[in-house]
Amino acid sequence: MRLEELSTKINACLSSxxxxxxxxxxxPSLECWGVESRTPRGRVAxxxxxxxxxxxPSPSLSERMFSCTLCGNCDSVCPVGAGPSRVIExxxxxxxxEGFLPQKYRERGSHVAREHNPYLEPHRxxxxxxxxxxxxxxxxxxxxxxxxTSSYREKELARRTVELLRRMGVDFTLCGDEWCCGSFLLRxxxxxxxxxxxxxxxxxxxxxxxxxxxxxVVVSCPGCYRAWRGDYPGLGVEPDFEVxxxxxxxxxxxxxxxxxxxIRVTYHxxxxxxxxxxxxxxxxxxxxxxxxxxxxxxPRNRENSWCCGSGGGFRTGYPEASRLVxxxxxxxxxxxxxxxLVTSCPFxxxxxxxxxxxLGYGLRVxxxxxxxxxxxx
Amino acid sequence: xxxxxxxxxxxxxxxxxMVGKDNVLTEEVDLLPYSADHFLKxxxxxxxxxxxxxxxxxxxxxxxxxxRILRFAxxxxxxxxxxxxxxxLAGQLIPVEGGIVMDLKKMNRIEPKVEDRxxxxxxxxxxxxxxxxxxxxxxxxxxxxxSAMACTVGGMVSTNASGSGAVKYGATRNxxxxxxxxxxxxxxxxxxxxxxxxxxxxxxxxLFVGSEGTLGVxxxxxxxxxxxxxxxxxxxxxxxxxxxxxxxxxxxxxxGITPASLELLDELCLLALNMSGFSLPEGKGAxxxxxxxxxEEAVGREMGEMEEVCRGRGAQLVGVEDEGLGRRLWEARExxxxxxxxxxxxxxxxxxxxxxxxxxxxxxxxMLEYVSKVKxxxxxxxxxxxxxxxxxDGNVHIGSTFVPESPEQVERARSFQEEAIRLxxxxxxxxxxxxxxxxxxxxxxxxxxxxxxxxxxxxxxLLDPQGILNPGKMALEGIPRVALMERWxxxx
Numbered sequence: 001m002r003l004e005e006l007s008t009k010i011n012a013c014l015s016s017x018x019x020x021x022x023x024x025x026x027x028p029s030l031e032c033w034g035v036e037s038r039t040p041r042g043r044v045a046x047x048x049x050x051x052x053x054x055x056x057p058s059p060s061l062s063e064r065m066f067s068c069t070l071c072g073n074c075d076s077v078c079p080v081g082a083g084p085s086r087v088i089e090x091x092x093x094x095x096x097x098e099g100f101l102p103q104k105y106r107e108r109g110s111h112v113a114r115e116h117n118p119y120l121e122p123h124r125x126x127x128x129x130x131x132x133x134x135x136x137x138x139x140x141x142x143x144x145x146x147x148x149t150s151s152y153r154e155k156e157l158a159r160r161t162v163e164l165l166r167r168m169g170v171d172f173t174l175c176g177d178e179w180c181c182g183s184f185l186l187r188x189x190x191x192x193x194x195x196x197x198x199x200x201x202x203x204x205x206x207x208x209x210x211x212x213x214x215x216x217v218v219v220s221c222p223g224c225y226r227a228w229r230g231d232y233p234g235l236g237v238e239p240d241f242e243v244x245x246x247x248x249x250x251x252x253x254x255x256x257x258x259x260x261x262x263i264r265v266t267y268h269x270x271x272x273x274x275x276x277x278x279x280x281x282x283x284x285x286x287x288x289x290x291x292x293x294x295x296x297x298x299p300r301n302r303e304n305s306w307c308c309g310s311g312g313g314f315r316t317g318y319p320e321a322s323r324l325v326x327x328x329x330x331x332x333x334x335x336x337x338x339x340x341l342v343t344s345c346p347f348x349x350x351x352x353x354x355x356x357x358x359l360g361y362g363l364r365v366x367x368x369x370x371x372x373x374x375x376x377x
Numbered sequence: 378x379x380x381x382x383x384x385x386x387x388x389x390x391x392x393x394x395m396v397g398k399d400n401v402l403t404e405e406v407d408l409l410p411y412s413a414d415h416f417l418k419x420x421x422x423x424x425x426x427x428x429x430x431x432x433x434x435x436x437x438x439x440x441x442x443x444x445r446i447l448r449f450a451x452x453x454x455x456x457x458x459x460x461x462x463x464x465x466l467a468g469q470l471i472p473v474e475g476g477i478v479m480d481l482k483k484m485n486r487i488e489p490k491v492e493d494r495x496x497x498x499x500x501x502x503x504x505x506x507x508x509x510x511x512x513x514x515x516x517x518x519x520x521x522x523x524s525a526m527a528c529t530v531g532g533m534v535s536t537n538a539s540g541s542g543a544v545k546y547g548a549t550r551n552x553x554x555x556x557x558x559x560x561x562x563x564x565x566x567x568x569x570x571x572x573x574x575x576x577x578x579x580x581x582x583x584l585f586v587g588s589e590g591t592l593g594v595x596x597x598x599x600x601x602x603x604x605x606x607x608x609x610x611x612x613x614x615x616x617x618x619x620x621x622x623x624x625x626x627x628x629x630x631x632x633g634i635t636p637a638s639l640e641l642l643d644e645l646c647l648l649a650l651n652m653s654g655f656s657l658p659e660g661k662g663a664x665x666x667x668x669x670x671x672x673e674e675a676v677g678r679e680m681g682e683m684e685e686v687c688r689g690r691g692a693q694l695v696g697v698e699d700e701g702l703g704r705r706l707w708e709a710r711e712x713x714x715x716x717x718x719x720x721x722x723x724x725x726x727x728x729x730x731x732x733x734x735x736x737x738x739x740x741x742x743x744m745l746e747y748v749s750k751v752k753x754x755x756x757x758x759x760x761x762x763x764x765x766x767x768x769x770d771g772n773v774h775i776g777s778t779f780v781p782e783s784p785e786q787v788e789r790a791r792s793f794q795e796e797a798i799r800l801x802x803x804x805x806x807x808x809x810x811x812x813x814x815x816x817x818x819x820x821x822x823x824x825x826x827x828x829x830x831x832x833x834x835x836x837x838x839l840l841d842p843q844g845i846l847n848p849g850k851m852a853l854e855g856i857p858r859v860a861l862m863e864r865w866x867x868x869x
Contacts, residue, residue, distance in 0.1 A: 020715065021464045021527040025505060034436055034482045035402060036463065042410035049409055054428075060406045077526070079715030 092189030500531025544769030
């Protein structure tokens with residue numbers, strides 16, 4: 001959405017009855033920098049100045065807009081529904097049009113257009129994670145859409161998801177030519193790059209699924225889930241099959257009673273899955289149903305869940321700050337007394353696991369599929 | 378002769394030497410969000426000329442750094458505006474003369490000392506964080522302002538903030554035991570002791586409570602805390618008329634009951650609550666009642682008696698047994714102004730709701746007269762507005778709306794607010810019960826205080842002889858032109 005189209009939202013935020021600062025209370029970037037220009041309220045005010053023309057686009061303005069995880073916690077506390085994260089995302093698009101997209105994102109955006117992933121990896125390696133000897137049918141009722149992060153950076157997660165689907169007896173296959181879902185481009189203000197738009201990418205992926213004759217697409221990445229369910233329809237691409245996150249499919253199919261002793265776990269809501277798409281309860285119901293598993297909540301959960309620090313290009317642009325955000329989350333998890341933090345997102349998994357290891361926290365960070373394989377045999 | 382005020386670049390470099398590069402902001406993109414507070418954002422949004430950029434923003438993390446900055450600012454006569462979360466409602470934080478905005482967010486230490494029934498906090502600690510820490514230990518800091526989730530302890534002390542809990546528990550002032558303050562010249566003083574009672578000398582800490590950053594920078598606060606009441610019950614009583622709601626409130630207080638909260642809502646406020654997802658009965662007025670305590674029987678009997686009073690005046694009662702639901706209802710109450718924004722007629726030209734414009738305090742016996750007259754004034758001027766407030770402590774909020782594109786409506790709203798403030802003063806009230814004076818109420822301060830305002834000015838001159846601390850506020854140096862909203866609106 002263009003920034004101009006959000007002027008009503010900006011007005012709502014800045015009208016003198018509001019601009020209340022509630023959004024400050026749950027903002028990861030305020031936690032990192034502690035200054036107003038890096039709060040949702042401050043950024044919306046800057047957008048208003050930009051729209052009025054009394055603030056010129058600049059690298060500094062761009063930097064303030066990109067130093068945000070787009071976690072959307074501000075959206076959930078905003079009493080007027082101004083949706084600051086949408087405004088910030090739109091401002092990124094405007095700044096990109098004006099030539100102020102930070103180099104890191106530009107480079108990765110171009111790579112998506114060429115090689116269909118933002119990780120600067122060759123497209124031909126997309127399925128290099130596939131276990132040797134795995135044979136998948138040409139057509140199947142379910143397609144597992146793997147996503148770039150699991151394909152290139154969290155390959156184990158992709159393998160485990162495949163293993164879990166097999167053990168559950170799900171008749172599935174993969175896309176023959178899977179492309180990036182476009183989430184990276186949408187979140188960094190690059191709806192179209194080098195002539196390739198996210199709409200084209202969406203149509204390509206849609207066609208790939210259709211070719212497999214699937215009635216269901218299952219994704220293990222919440223970023224992909226939001227793209228398929230939240231963003232594609234807005235681009236005029238309406239899937240004529242159901243799109244489920246893995247947690248939803250698992251709950252529907254039913255999980256076999258587990259093994260292992262008593263264990264206390266806590267669940268971290270990925271922003272894209274929870275706050276952005278409203279999937280909160282499925283993973284909790286799965287975990288709670290497992291014998292011996294005690295699910296405990298962190299103080300900030302569901303719509304108020306604290307971000308892991310890797311969303312919205314934040315980890316790419318601000319690695320140090322993103323670790324601070326992750327650390328806050330891990331501290332919260334430790335205080336629950338949980339031995340394991342379970343999540344259901346490759347980004348969150350990577351971010352929280354790496355930070356926990358770097359800090360020497362004795363807290364295991366696991367993806368739900370990994371946890372289930374361990375518990376369910 | 379004092380050295381000349383340095384330019385922005387030189388100022389930035391000097392501050393960087395004092396607090397480090399990462400704690401100084403001088404770029405326009407960083408300064409702009411500090412040019413307004415909660416109140417001003419909307420006005421600035423519609424009247425772009427109203428733009429007051431600071432020369433620099435500094436984010437100190439220690440008292441020593443604050444002291445160094447003030448010594449420097451004093452030497453160069455540079456204004457310093459201390460700032461918390463920017464939730465102030467009367468223009469307290471606007472850098473009308475530029476200078477240094479001192480964002481105290483990083484001074485957010487919280488040190489509960491519940492064995493002494495107190496807590497020590499940095500000015501940047503938020504009220505919500507403070508109470509989270511205290512509640513884990515069975516205590517709380519009760520004033521509960523509407524901005525409870527975001528506002529800071531320093532800001533609360535600086536404005537003597539309070540809210541719906543004040544009827545039983547009092548305002549921030551009642552809890553301040555001791556303050557560490559950096560004076561204009563950089564001297565660090567401790568006012569008061571960390572004890573719950575003291576009869577030792579002038580209570581200078583009280584001079585700084587509500588001083589809005591005009592006398593010094595508060596760098597540490599010691600607050601008395603209360604045991605957290607384990608039982609909290611809420612009832613909403615919806616009445617056929619606002620007057621019935623009022624008279625019931627007065628009868629409750631007249632019976633000697635001191636509820637934990639006693640809030641008045643008018644018809645539009647009820648609508649706003651329903652917009653927040655509740656299904657409350659329709660009515661012309663309502664009371665939100667809260668009873669709290671340690672003993673079920675006491676809480677139940679107190680609430681029962683209050684409900685009986687309300688039923689006697691034809692109220693429909695909505696009891697909230699579930700604490701989670703009660704919490705949500707109180708949260709919705711705090712967001713009434715925001716919810717009202719959604720009611721406004723055209724999304725393309727959203728009207729401003731001046732929640733903050735009228736925040737008067739009245740003797741309880743004059744409240745009904747006041748509200749009736751204000752409602753009549755609204756009718757007469759054709760103003761859509763709301764009336765609500767903490768009726769238990771005589772605090773009335775009146776919000777009025779206008780379309781900013783219409784000079785006639787702007788002027789009508791301004792004159793209405795002015796009349797509403799003057800009416801409160803004529804009835805023996807105060808022009809602000811909890812939001813403070815800042816810029817916007819400065820023009821009326823003399824009407825309330827008379828010659829005592831000159832005494833305040835003398836104290837200001839004594840403590841801040843160069844006038845560098847938050848200049849332009851509280852009419853201490855006269856009334857700044859910008860505060861004369863009439864002229865500004867016309868020229869805006």
